[in-house]
Amino acid sequence: MHKGASGKIHVNIRRVAFSILFLLLLLFIYVSYIQVYQSNVLASHPLNRRNIEAMRKVEQGRIIDRNNINLAKSVLDTTGNFSRQYPLGAITSHIVGYSSTEYGNSGIESQYTSYLTGSGNPERKLGPITHLWDIKKGNDIVLTLDSNLQQVAYQALGNRRGSVVAISPHTGEILVMVSKPGFDPNHIDKEWKSISQSTESPLLNRSVQGLYPPGSIIKVMIAESALSGKSANFKTIFDCEGSLKLGSDYTLTENNLKAHGKVDLEEALAVSCNITFGKLALQLGRNNMAKTFDRYGFSKQVSEALNESYSRMPDFRNLSDGDLAQTGIGQGSLLVTPLRMAMLASCFANNGTMMKPYIVSKIIAPDGTIIEQYSPQDWISPVNSTIANEVRKMMIGVVDNGTGSAARIPGVSVAGKTGTAETPSGSPHAWFIGFAPADNPQIAIAVIVENGGYGGQTAAPIARMIFDKALH
């Protein structure tokens, strides 16, 4: 081969060739990164409509309650696509969610899409090879929910805004989770505009995302902290004069300025004495109060799957005396979710241990095989069983002799605590937490009715209806 005049050019071209091929190699590595490393994120991205489109092609699994009652099922429509039906409509709307080609999915429909469509099955990784045995049906999701109780709770709330959460205290299974107002997931596409723009926020799952001042129901926790910290015992007598002046500009008062006189801790809880619990909060001090809230898990998330809003805690270090006393009676800047309050009740129903709440119990393949099974898990034990049982007894007193009398059921011992949480927007929120039967608790509950007035009048009767249905 003779060296032509283009020998120099060849050297240059070789360099350019390497550069161009190197650029393409970089591109190759980058495409591999997208299709391997980023694949799952992109494939399951909420804006990626492929999952929704794919869902219409397969018969998705059912979502059923603990008694095998259908909450969501797939029905073949005239165009050859499957669509979703929700037999209980608005009653289970926040848990089950909706499935819309236009507006995406929510609830279990969204979280468990890959199971419901079967697209998350491990053989899916084989890509086109799976078409050899075509997955035509997805997996069923079994919930811990009891749809009978759910319906009772939904009807009991009536036309009022609010939420009911009921937990099995020994397992953490969520039995009831109602949020009102609801929406009808069967007509989500047609009614989207009115649903999504409504000032009553029907899409919001108040049970886990609604943040409310807990009011007096937090007193059970303050009472426990006072007993555990030995700043009070059952013989301690508190003097309630109907108001308590704190500093120069704040006075803590009872509802209607009515003095309770000399009361012990049990009586103070039964009548929900603000002065007593304001004093207890001051005695415990900023540090102990902060520690108490920490102990009960308010500063951490309980479960990613439940999509819960974080509780809002005051900044204890910089709290004035007035604000500290307010926190002791569940007012001030403290905000919690109904789920947390149901968990608080369940803690005293379960000898001081909070179970991790969960709503999906099993995932079952079309052939009956159990793909996933979720079992009860301890979450935290903020209080020992002796003191938990003492608080439990005081809570029985609240229902038997105190503000919670509307939750009484003949022949069954009920424990509870009412709350009437002041709010800047209108009448106070009505709260009730409790459990029954008090000696062997099967169900722990939190009820809130927004702007419902007195907890004992509005919330306690709703709890009673659910206890009644659950235990008979």
Next chain:
Amino acid sequence: MPASHSEYKLLIIASLIGVIGILAVSIATRSVNITVLTVTASLLFLPSLVRYILTKIDYNNPDPLLLPLTIALAGFGLVMILRLKPNLFPMQSTWLAIGLICFVISAKVFRNLEKIAQYKYLCGIIGISLLMTAILFGVDIGGNKNWVILGPVRFQPSEFAKIFIVLFLAAYLAERYELLAFATKRYGPFDLPHPRFIAPLIAIWGLAMVMFVLQRDLGSALLFFGVTILMAYMASGKLSYVILGLTLFLLGSAICYKLYPHVGVRVDIWLNPWSDPSGKGFQIVQSLFALGSGGVMGSGLTYGFPDLIPEVHTDFIFAAIGEELGLLGTSSILLLYMALIYRAFKISLICQKPFSTLVAGGLAVATGLQVFLIIGGVTKFFPLTGITLPFISYGGSSMVANFILLGILYAISETRAKNA
């Protein structure tokens, strides 16, 4: 001849990629019609027929890989068009057939490539005129203002301009490459070429900037400018050309970014498409979803949802391949292009005459940059540009122009065999 025998074998294997894919799509959609069967049969024997005709016009020892690699790529293209836009399939098949005819004609015409060098200014004028028609009379089709409509025919002049510009630059540079290498002037730390010789460079830079701003065609602008500076480097070996070129381009782009909002928008979409995923970033986000959903194995032909991506059959066809054929498909495509570009460079390295060397090198660079820009664009590796994926995207201009380009490379590869 054994060499030629194996080329026929390769051609059959390459054809089978398309044939099997077309049959797979037909079976999956349960629609086999006479057009599909005719195309399948033609795809099996037409490439071999083309190769046979070439032996009759005295092609005895051309590069044995060029044609099989191209047929494999075109096969992928046909399969994807049938899957994405079945009603465009007959037209695309026709364009492939026309492309093969143009390939034969081009291989015949450019056999005497060295003579073309005499008409370099004509090539330059045709190339620039084609680009100017696109700039002046360009019509917006699918977001790119690089279409020209002439009566019933609409075509993308920039696809053809590419070839003429490479021919012009190769001839211009081949005459002056020795001067270019030495006639320099020092400006401070820079050893810059004499202004006389960088005039065409500046001219094409200006043209690229105009394309960029008026046509919103960042792809073509980058392609032409990139080819120009890399060919200048090939001829001179002076890195200062590349540095000067890049500086000019970045400077121009920065000014455009500030002055023209639409240029800024393109860059912003590239930097963060997720800031407006259902608006301005929609196309690129959909493309990424397709690639991600495809994963390693892909969904399988017809089992994906590539229709969610706008313009999926032209600029975004690579994303559709990624979704339905997975990384296996996209890496096959990339490897085929890398092999094709490697062969093109190889051909230029075996040439003895500067002009042929630069033509082959220039065409290799043009193809390589085009593949990089469009695949980089749809995968967010690079700002999105509206140019086609050679031999795969739907479109007659692209198909015909790239087959003519291939014919020139083929002719050069045979010439080298004769001289050696």
